[in-house]
Amino acid sequence: MAPVKPKKQIDENLVKEKETAFAEFIQRKGLKTTRQRNTIIATFFRLQGHISVEELLNEVKKANPRIGYATVYRTLHLLVESGLVEERRFGDGLARYEGHSDVEHHDHMICLDCGEIFEFYNPRLEALQEKLAEENDFQIYRHRLELYGACKDKEACSHRKRKKVEQAAG
Amino acid sequence: MAPVKPKKQIDENLVKEKETAFAEFIQRKGLKTTRQRNTIIATFFRLQGHISVEELLNEVKKANPRIGYATVYRTLHLLVESGLVEERRFGDGLARYEGHSDVEHHDHMICLDCGEIFEFYNPRLEALQEKLAEENDFQIYRHRLELYGACKDKEACSHRKRKKVEQAAG
DNA sequence: GTGGAATACGAAAACAGTTTTCAAAATCGG
DNA sequence: CCGATTTTGAAAACTGTTTTCGTATTCCAC
Numbered sequence: 256m257a258p259v260k261p262k263k264q265i266d267e268n269l270v271k272e273k274e275t276a277f278a279e280f281i282q283r284k285g286l287k288t289t290r291q292r293n294t295i296i297a298t299f300f301r302l303q304g305h306i307s308v309e310e311l312l313n314e315v316k317k318a319n320p321r322i323g324y325a326t327v328y329r330t331l332h333l334l335v336e337s338g339l340v341e342e343r344r345f346g347d348g349l350a351r352y353e354g355h356s357d358v359e360h361h362d363h364m365i366c367l368d369c370g371e372i373f374e375f376y377n378p379r380l381e382a383l384q385e386k387l388a389e390e391n392d393f394q395i396y397r398h399r400l401e402l403y404g405a406c407k408d409k410e411a412c413s414h415r416k417r418k419k420v421e422q423a424a425g
Numbered sequence: 426m427a428p429v430k431p432k433k434q435i436d437e438n439l440v441k442e443k444e445t446a447f448a449e450f451i452q453r454k455g456l457k458t459t460r461q462r463n464t465i466i467a468t469f470f471r472l473q474g475h476i477s478v479e480e481l482l483n484e485v486k487k488a489n490p491r492i493g494y495a496t497v498y499r500t501l502h503l504l505v506e507s508g509l510v511e512e513r514r515f516g517d518g519l520a521r522y523e524g525h526s527d528v529e530h531h532d533h534m535i536c537l538d539c540g541e542i543f544e545f546y547n548p549r550l551e552a553l554q555e556k557l558a559e560e561n562d563f564q565i566y567r568h569r570l571e572l573y574g575a576c577k578d579k580e581a582c583s584h585r586k587r588k589k590v591e592q593a594a595g
Numbered sequence: 596g597t598g599g600a601a602t603a604c605g606a607a608a609a610c611a612g613t614t615t616t617c618a619a620a621a622t623c624g625g
Numbered sequence: 626c627c628g629a630t631t632t633t634g635a636a637a638a639c640t641g642t643t644t645t646c647g648t649a650t651t652c653c654a655c
Contacts, residue, residue: 285630285631286631286632287621287622287623287630287631287632288622288623289621289622289631289632289633290621291632291633291634292632308612308613309612321633321634322633322634323633323634323635324612324613324614324634324635325613325614325615325633325634325635325636326632326633326634328612328613328614329614329632329633344514344516346514348611348612348642349611349612349613350612350613364558364561364563364565366563367566373561373563375557375561377553377557379553380550380553380554380557383547383549383550383553384550384570384572387545387547387550387572388534388572388574391534391543391545392576392577392578393534393536393543393572393574393575393576393577394574394575394576394577395534395572395573395574396537396573396574396575397573397574398570398571398572398573399569399570399571399573400554400568400569400570400571401568401569401570402554402557402558402563402565402568403565403566403567403568403569404558404563404564404565404566404567405563405564405566406562406563406564407562407563407564408562455601455602456602456603457601457602457603457650457651457652458651458652459602459603459604459650459651460650461603461604461605462603478641478642479641491604491605492604492605493604493605493606494605494606494641494642495604495605495606495607495642495643495644496603496604496605498641498642498643499603499604499643518613518640518641519640519641519642520641520642
Protein backbone atom coordinates (compact mmCIF):
# COMPACT_ATOMS: atom_id res chain seq x y z
CA MET A 256 0.00 0.00 0.00
CA ALA A 257 1.30 3.40 -0.95
CA PRO A 258 -1.10 6.15 0.09
CA VAL A 259 1.19 8.89 -1.15
CA LYS A 260 0.59 9.26 -4.82
CA PRO A 261 3.61 9.08 -7.08
CA LYS A 262 4.18 11.97 -9.47
CA LYS A 263 2.48 11.03 -12.64
CA GLN A 264 3.33 11.70 -16.23
CA ILE A 265 1.27 14.35 -17.90
CA ASP A 266 -1.60 12.66 -19.64
CA GLU A 267 -2.11 14.66 -22.82
CA ASN A 268 -5.52 13.17 -23.42
CA LEU A 269 -6.66 14.19 -19.97
CA VAL A 270 -5.34 17.68 -20.52
CA LYS A 271 -7.25 17.95 -23.79
CA GLU A 272 -10.39 16.78 -22.03
CA LYS A 273 -10.02 19.48 -19.44
CA GLU A 274 -9.40 22.12 -22.06
CA THR A 275 -12.58 21.04 -23.77
CA ALA A 276 -14.49 21.04 -20.49
CA PHE A 277 -13.31 24.58 -19.82
CA ALA A 278 -14.25 25.71 -23.32
CA GLU A 279 -17.72 24.34 -22.73
CA PHE A 280 -17.94 26.14 -19.41
CA ILE A 281 -16.95 29.40 -21.05
CA GLN A 282 -19.55 28.96 -23.74
CA ARG A 283 -22.26 27.98 -21.29
CA LYS A 284 -21.61 31.18 -19.36
CA GLY A 285 -21.72 33.29 -22.53
CA LEU A 286 -18.09 34.31 -22.14
CA LYS A 287 -15.52 34.56 -24.85
CA THR A 288 -12.68 32.33 -25.90
CA THR A 289 -9.44 34.25 -25.97
CA ARG A 290 -5.85 33.54 -26.82
CA GLN A 291 -4.74 34.49 -23.31
CA ARG A 292 -7.16 32.23 -21.54
CA ASN A 293 -6.18 29.35 -23.77
CA THR A 294 -2.52 29.91 -23.05
CA ILE A 295 -3.12 30.09 -19.34
CA ILE A 296 -5.20 26.96 -19.01
CA ALA A 297 -2.97 25.00 -21.36
CA THR A 298 -0.01 25.95 -19.21
CA PHE A 299 -1.81 25.29 -15.96
CA PHE A 300 -2.96 21.80 -16.82
CA ARG A 301 0.52 20.82 -17.94
CA LEU A 302 2.03 21.83 -14.62
CA GLN A 303 1.67 19.49 -11.70
CA GLY A 304 1.15 19.96 -8.06
CA HIS A 305 0.06 22.97 -6.12
CA ILE A 306 0.73 25.96 -8.30
CA SER A 307 0.93 29.50 -7.00
CA VAL A 308 -0.15 32.42 -9.14
CA GLU A 309 3.41 33.57 -9.50
CA GLU A 310 4.63 30.16 -10.63
CA LEU A 311 1.87 30.00 -13.18
CA LEU A 312 2.50 33.52 -14.42
CA ASN A 313 6.18 32.76 -14.87
CA GLU A 314 5.38 29.75 -17.01
CA VAL A 315 2.70 31.58 -18.94
CA LYS A 316 5.08 34.38 -19.77
CA LYS A 317 7.32 31.92 -21.55
CA ALA A 318 4.52 31.38 -24.04
CA ASN A 319 3.30 34.95 -24.09
CA PRO A 320 5.23 37.57 -22.12
CA ARG A 321 2.53 40.18 -22.50
CA ILE A 322 0.07 38.34 -20.28
CA GLY A 323 -0.16 40.00 -16.87
CA TYR A 324 -1.21 39.16 -13.33
CA ALA A 325 -4.77 40.30 -13.71
CA THR A 326 -5.58 37.88 -16.48
CA VAL A 327 -3.99 34.97 -14.67
CA TYR A 328 -5.96 35.75 -11.52
CA ARG A 329 -9.15 36.15 -13.49
CA THR A 330 -8.63 32.92 -15.38
CA LEU A 331 -7.88 31.00 -12.21
CA HIS A 332 -11.13 32.24 -10.72
CA LEU A 333 -12.95 30.96 -13.75
CA LEU A 334 -11.20 27.63 -13.46
CA VAL A 335 -12.28 27.35 -9.84
CA GLU A 336 -15.80 28.37 -10.74
CA SER A 337 -15.87 25.75 -13.46
CA GLY A 338 -15.01 23.12 -10.90
CA LEU A 339 -11.92 22.02 -12.80
CA VAL A 340 -9.54 23.48 -10.26
CA GLU A 341 -9.42 23.85 -6.50
CA GLU A 342 -7.95 26.68 -4.51
CA ARG A 343 -5.93 25.82 -1.43
CA ARG A 344 -4.15 27.81 1.20
CA PHE A 345 -1.41 26.31 3.28
CA GLY A 346 -0.82 29.22 5.56
CA ASP A 347 2.14 30.81 3.80
CA GLY A 348 -0.17 33.57 2.65
CA LEU A 349 -0.51 32.62 -0.96
CA ALA A 350 -3.22 30.79 -2.78
CA ARG A 351 -2.27 27.65 -4.58
CA TYR A 352 -4.24 25.97 -7.30
CA GLU A 353 -4.56 22.33 -8.01
CA GLY A 354 -6.21 20.61 -10.97
CA HIS A 355 -9.32 19.05 -9.55
CA SER A 356 -8.40 15.41 -9.57
CA ASP A 357 -10.56 12.94 -11.40
CA VAL A 358 -9.64 10.57 -8.62
CA GLU A 359 -10.84 10.84 -5.08
CA HIS A 360 -10.51 13.72 -2.71
CA HIS A 361 -7.21 13.77 -0.83
CA ASP A 362 -5.53 15.43 2.10
CA HIS A 363 -2.04 16.84 2.49
CA MET A 364 1.17 16.29 4.39
CA ILE A 365 3.48 19.28 4.22
CA CYS A 366 7.15 18.98 5.08
CA LEU A 367 8.24 22.16 6.84
CA ASP A 368 11.83 21.42 5.95
CA CYS A 369 11.89 20.76 2.20
CA GLY A 370 8.46 22.24 1.51
CA GLU A 371 7.24 19.14 -0.34
CA ILE A 372 3.50 18.64 -0.36
CA PHE A 373 2.41 15.00 -0.28
CA GLU A 374 -1.09 13.87 -1.02
CA PHE A 375 -2.82 11.04 0.73
CA TYR A 376 -6.22 9.54 1.07
CA ASN A 377 -7.69 7.20 3.63
CA PRO A 378 -11.30 6.07 3.62
CA ARG A 379 -11.37 5.33 7.34
CA LEU A 380 -10.37 8.90 8.04
CA GLU A 381 -13.18 10.17 5.84
CA ALA A 382 -15.69 7.85 7.45
CA LEU A 383 -14.64 8.88 10.92
CA GLN A 384 -15.11 12.53 10.08
CA GLU A 385 -18.57 11.83 8.78
CA LYS A 386 -19.40 9.97 11.95
CA LEU A 387 -18.21 12.83 14.15
CA ALA A 388 -20.17 15.36 12.13
CA GLU A 389 -23.25 13.18 12.42
CA GLU A 390 -22.86 13.05 16.18
CA ASN A 391 -22.78 16.82 16.30
CA ASP A 392 -25.72 17.41 14.06
CA PHE A 393 -23.47 18.90 11.45
CA GLN A 394 -23.39 18.35 7.72
CA ILE A 395 -20.00 18.42 6.04
CA TYR A 396 -19.73 20.06 2.64
CA ARG A 397 -15.98 19.82 2.41
CA HIS A 398 -13.06 19.48 4.70
CA ARG A 399 -9.42 20.13 4.91
CA LEU A 400 -6.83 18.11 6.72
CA GLU A 401 -3.22 19.11 6.71
CA LEU A 402 -0.40 17.41 8.55
CA TYR A 403 2.58 19.68 9.06
CA GLY A 404 5.83 18.04 9.95
CA ALA A 405 8.95 16.57 8.44
CA CYS A 406 10.00 13.81 6.07
CA LYS A 407 11.82 11.11 7.97
CA ASP A 408 13.90 10.30 4.90
CA LYS A 409 16.40 13.08 5.54
CA GLU A 410 18.43 12.37 2.43
CA ALA A 411 15.54 12.72 0.03
CA CYS A 412 14.34 15.72 1.99
CA SER A 413 17.56 17.70 1.80
CA HIS A 414 17.91 16.76 -1.84
CA ARG A 415 14.52 18.33 -2.59
CA LYS A 416 15.48 21.33 -0.53
CA ARG A 417 18.71 21.84 -2.45
CA LYS A 418 16.88 21.57 -5.73
CA LYS A 419 14.40 24.19 -4.62
CA VAL A 420 17.14 26.63 -3.66
CA GLU A 421 18.77 26.16 -7.06
CA GLN A 422 15.48 26.81 -8.80
CA ALA A 423 14.90 29.99 -6.86
CA ALA A 424 18.41 31.23 -7.62
CA GLY A 425 18.51 30.26 -11.30
CA MET B 426 -20.97 12.08 24.88
CA ALA B 427 -20.75 15.66 23.69
CA PRO B 428 -17.61 16.27 21.65
CA VAL B 429 -18.54 19.87 20.96
CA LYS B 430 -17.48 21.90 23.92
CA PRO B 431 -20.10 24.12 25.48
CA LYS B 432 -19.26 27.80 25.89
CA LYS B 433 -17.75 28.18 29.27
CA GLN B 434 -17.93 30.95 31.80
CA ILE B 435 -14.85 33.10 32.07
CA ASP B 436 -12.68 31.70 34.83
CA GLU B 437 -11.12 34.74 36.43
CA ASN B 438 -8.50 32.68 38.19
CA LEU B 439 -7.42 31.15 34.91
CA VAL B 440 -7.24 34.57 33.33
CA LYS B 441 -5.07 35.83 36.17
CA GLU B 442 -2.80 32.83 35.74
CA LYS B 443 -2.37 33.61 32.08
CA GLU B 444 -1.68 37.24 32.77
CA THR B 445 1.00 36.17 35.21
CA ALA B 446 2.44 33.70 32.74
CA PHE B 447 2.64 36.43 30.11
CA ALA B 448 4.26 38.83 32.56
CA GLU B 449 6.88 36.19 33.26
CA PHE B 450 7.44 35.66 29.56
CA ILE B 451 7.92 39.38 29.03
CA GLN B 452 10.42 39.55 31.86
CA ARG B 453 12.29 36.46 30.70
CA LYS B 454 12.73 38.08 27.28
CA GLY B 455 13.92 41.36 28.81
CA LEU B 456 10.93 43.24 27.46
CA LYS B 457 8.92 45.85 29.26
CA THR B 458 5.57 45.81 30.94
CA THR B 459 3.34 48.50 29.53
CA ARG B 460 -0.14 49.76 30.15
CA GLN B 461 -1.15 48.97 26.57
CA ARG B 462 0.04 45.39 26.65
CA ASN B 463 -1.74 44.81 29.91
CA THR B 464 -4.97 46.21 28.53
CA ILE B 465 -4.69 44.09 25.39
CA ILE B 466 -4.01 40.79 27.08
CA ALA B 467 -6.58 41.42 29.81
CA THR B 468 -9.14 42.07 27.09
CA PHE B 469 -8.07 39.14 24.97
CA PHE B 470 -8.26 36.54 27.71
CA ARG B 471 -11.71 37.71 28.70
CA LEU B 472 -13.03 37.22 25.20
CA GLN B 473 -13.87 33.74 24.08
CA GLY B 474 -13.57 31.92 20.85
CA HIS B 475 -11.60 32.73 17.76
CA ILE B 476 -10.87 36.41 17.90
CA SER B 477 -9.84 38.45 14.89
CA VAL B 478 -7.53 41.41 15.24
CA GLU B 479 -10.33 43.78 14.46
CA GLU B 480 -12.63 42.27 17.07
CA LEU B 481 -9.91 42.53 19.65
CA LEU B 482 -9.02 46.09 18.70
CA ASN B 483 -12.66 47.13 19.01
CA GLU B 484 -12.86 45.73 22.51
CA VAL B 485 -9.51 47.15 23.50
CA LYS B 486 -10.54 50.60 22.35
CA LYS B 487 -13.38 50.56 24.87
CA ALA B 488 -10.78 50.46 27.61
CA ASN B 489 -8.31 52.74 25.91
CA PRO B 490 -9.26 54.35 22.60
CA ARG B 491 -5.74 55.52 21.86
CA ILE B 492 -4.39 52.02 21.34
CA GLY B 493 -3.86 51.34 17.65
CA TYR B 494 -3.55 48.41 15.29
CA ALA B 495 0.19 48.14 15.47
CA THR B 496 0.27 47.52 19.18
CA VAL B 497 -2.48 44.93 19.01
CA TYR B 498 -0.67 43.08 16.24
CA ARG B 499 2.60 43.27 18.10
CA THR B 500 1.07 42.05 21.33
CA LEU B 501 -0.66 39.16 19.61
CA HIS B 502 2.65 38.07 18.14
CA LEU B 503 4.14 38.09 21.61
CA LEU B 504 1.22 36.05 22.91
CA VAL B 505 1.76 33.49 20.18
CA GLU B 506 5.48 33.44 20.85
CA SER B 507 4.82 32.91 24.54
CA GLY B 508 2.77 29.85 23.68
CA LEU B 509 -0.31 31.19 25.45
CA VAL B 510 -2.18 31.80 22.23
CA GLU B 511 -2.52 30.09 18.88
CA GLU B 512 -2.99 31.68 15.51
CA ARG B 513 -5.47 30.12 13.14
CA ARG B 514 -6.60 30.85 9.64
CA PHE B 515 -9.88 29.63 8.34
CA GLY B 516 -9.55 30.80 4.78
CA ASP B 517 -11.48 34.05 5.01
CA GLY B 518 -8.18 35.85 4.80
CA LEU B 519 -7.91 37.01 8.36
CA ALA B 520 -5.94 35.59 11.22
CA ARG B 521 -7.84 34.56 14.29
CA TYR B 522 -6.41 34.04 17.72
CA GLU B 523 -7.43 31.54 20.31
CA GLY B 524 -6.30 31.24 23.92
CA HIS B 525 -4.17 28.13 23.97
CA SER B 526 -6.44 25.69 25.73
CA ASP B 527 -5.27 23.98 28.86
CA VAL B 528 -7.21 21.01 27.61
CA GLU B 529 -6.22 18.89 24.66
CA HIS B 530 -5.74 19.95 21.12
CA HIS B 531 -8.95 20.22 19.12
CA ASP B 532 -10.20 20.54 15.59
CA HIS B 533 -12.91 22.73 14.10
CA MET B 534 -16.27 22.53 12.40
CA ILE B 535 -17.21 25.76 10.68
CA CYS B 536 -20.79 26.47 9.69
CA LEU B 537 -20.79 28.35 6.41
CA ASP B 538 -24.27 29.65 7.12
CA CYS B 539 -24.15 31.17 10.61
CA GLY B 540 -20.36 31.33 10.80
CA GLU B 541 -20.22 29.53 14.13
CA ILE B 542 -16.98 27.72 14.86
CA PHE B 543 -17.38 24.52 16.87
CA GLU B 544 -14.52 22.72 18.49
CA PHE B 545 -14.22 19.00 18.75
CA TYR B 546 -11.72 16.37 19.65
CA ASN B 547 -11.56 12.69 18.92
CA PRO B 548 -8.67 10.47 19.96
CA ARG B 549 -9.33 7.90 17.25
CA LEU B 550 -8.96 10.61 14.63
CA GLU B 551 -5.65 11.65 16.13
CA ALA B 552 -4.42 8.08 16.30
CA LEU B 553 -5.39 7.41 12.73
CA GLN B 554 -3.46 10.44 11.54
CA GLU B 555 -0.40 9.26 13.41
CA LYS B 556 -0.73 5.87 11.83
CA LEU B 557 -0.99 7.31 8.32
CA ALA B 558 2.01 9.53 8.89
CA GLU B 559 3.96 6.55 10.16
CA GLU B 560 3.12 4.59 7.03
CA ASN B 561 4.46 7.41 4.91
CA ASP B 562 7.66 7.93 6.81
CA PHE B 563 6.48 11.31 7.96
CA GLN B 564 6.65 12.91 11.37
CA ILE B 565 3.76 15.16 12.35
CA TYR B 566 4.55 18.30 14.29
CA ARG B 567 1.04 19.65 14.21
CA HIS B 568 -2.04 19.31 12.13
CA ARG B 569 -5.15 21.08 11.19
CA LEU B 570 -8.51 19.61 10.44
CA GLU B 571 -11.44 21.76 9.49
CA LEU B 572 -14.87 20.56 8.52
CA TYR B 573 -16.80 23.13 6.53
CA GLY B 574 -20.51 22.67 6.27
CA ALA B 575 -23.77 23.56 7.95
CA CYS B 576 -25.53 23.12 11.27
CA LYS B 577 -28.45 20.79 10.90
CA ASP B 578 -30.30 22.61 13.65
CA LYS B 579 -31.61 25.33 11.36
CA GLU B 580 -33.39 27.22 14.10
CA ALA B 581 -30.32 27.64 16.28
CA CYS B 582 -28.29 28.41 13.17
CA SER B 583 -30.46 31.23 11.89
CA HIS B 584 -30.74 32.60 15.42
CA ARG B 585 -26.96 32.89 15.59
CA LYS B 586 -26.92 34.42 12.16
CA ARG B 587 -29.47 37.05 13.12
CA LYS B 588 -27.50 37.91 16.24
CA LYS B 589 -24.36 38.34 14.19
CA VAL B 590 -26.05 40.70 11.75
CA GLU B 591 -27.35 42.78 14.65
CA GLN B 592 -23.88 42.94 16.15
CA ALA B 593 -22.36 44.08 12.89
CA ALA B 594 -24.99 46.78 12.48
CA GLY B 595 -25.00 48.06 16.10
C1' DG C 596 13.65 59.78 43.09
C1' DT C 597 16.51 60.97 38.68
C1' DG C 598 19.23 60.01 34.45
C1' DG C 599 19.69 57.62 30.65
C1' DA C 600 19.82 53.48 27.75
C1' DA C 601 16.60 50.45 26.00
C1' DT C 602 12.15 49.46 24.64
C1' DA C 603 7.43 50.54 23.25
C1' DC C 604 4.07 53.51 21.34
C1' DG C 605 0.90 55.51 17.65
C1' DA C 606 0.35 57.32 13.17
C1' DA C 607 1.41 56.76 8.93
C1' DA C 608 3.89 54.61 5.31
C1' DA C 609 5.23 50.33 3.34
C1' DC C 610 4.24 45.82 1.96
C1' DA C 611 2.36 41.46 -0.27
C1' DG C 612 -1.12 39.33 -2.40
C1' DT C 613 -5.18 40.08 -4.70
C1' DT C 614 -8.97 42.72 -6.94
C1' DT C 615 -10.77 46.48 -9.48
C1' DT C 616 -10.73 50.28 -12.79
C1' DC C 617 -10.37 52.13 -17.25
C1' DA C 618 -9.42 52.90 -21.93
C1' DA C 619 -8.13 50.31 -25.75
C1' DA C 620 -8.42 45.85 -28.13
C1' DA C 621 -10.49 41.45 -29.27
C1' DT C 622 -14.49 38.40 -29.85
C1' DC C 623 -18.43 36.76 -32.18
C1' DG C 624 -23.52 36.59 -33.43
C1' DG C 625 -26.12 38.70 -36.91
C1' DC D 626 -17.73 43.41 -41.24
C1' DC D 627 -20.77 45.95 -37.65
C1' DG D 628 -21.65 46.70 -33.25
C1' DA D 629 -22.69 45.16 -28.70
C1' DT D 630 -20.29 42.83 -25.32
C1' DT D 631 -16.41 40.96 -23.25
C1' DT D 632 -11.52 40.90 -22.33
C1' DT D 633 -7.10 42.70 -21.81
C1' DG D 634 -2.93 44.95 -19.60
C1' DA D 635 -1.22 48.58 -16.81
C1' DA D 636 -1.92 50.86 -13.09
C1' DA D 637 -4.47 52.10 -9.13
C1' DA D 638 -7.03 50.45 -5.27
C1' DC D 639 -7.81 47.42 -1.54
C1' DT D 640 -7.06 44.26 2.51
C1' DG D 641 -4.73 42.51 6.13
C1' DT D 642 -0.40 42.87 8.15
C1' DT D 643 4.33 44.69 9.11
C1' DT D 644 7.66 48.26 9.41
C1' DT D 645 9.34 52.91 10.09
C1' DC D 646 10.15 56.89 12.66
C1' DG D 647 9.98 60.34 16.01
C1' DT D 648 8.19 60.67 20.60
C1' DA D 649 6.98 58.71 24.98
C1' DT D 650 7.53 55.26 28.49
C1' DT D 651 9.80 51.83 31.24
C1' DC D 652 13.06 50.51 34.53
C1' DC D 653 17.76 49.65 36.22
C1' DA D 654 21.72 52.00 38.27
C1' DC D 655 22.80 55.35 40.96
